[in-house]
Amino acid sequence: MVSCPHCHAKSIGVFQKLFATPLFVHRCANCGENWATSRWAGFLGVLAAVSFSTLISIIHPAPLLFFLSLGAFFVVLTLALILIPAVQR
Numbered sequence: 001m002v003s004c005p006h007c008h009a010k011s012i013g014v015f016q017k018l019f020a021t022p023l024f025v026h027r028c029a030n031c032g033e034n035w036a037t038s039r040w041a042g043f044l045g046v047l048a049a050v051s052f053s054t055l056i057s058i059i060h061p062a063p064l065l066f067f068l069s070l071g072a073f074f075v076v077l078t079l080a081l082i083l084i085p086a087v088q089r
């Protein structure tokens with residue numbers, strides 16, 4: 001469970017946090033206040049994934065390697081999104 005940015009109760013499920021994006025606001029089951037993932041976290045995550053995969057394709061231009069690097073990066077990004085704290089909305 002992840003802490004709510006308002007009441008600090010462990011009211012946010014890991015899967016709820018995983019699928020929470022900066023675009024959609026969620027409501028805390030404990031205090032009823034809104035929370036979401038930071039906009040900057042989402043923006044930086046996508047930017048980092050695209051730039052990392054572009055860099056790999058420039059260094060070693062093979063389509064399979066490009067998709068493997070993109071896949072590996074999204075796994076890391078998913079783990080990072082769970083760890084990035086929720087923010088108040």
Ligand SMILES: [Zn+2]
Binds near residue numbers: 007
């Ligand atoms: Zn709360």
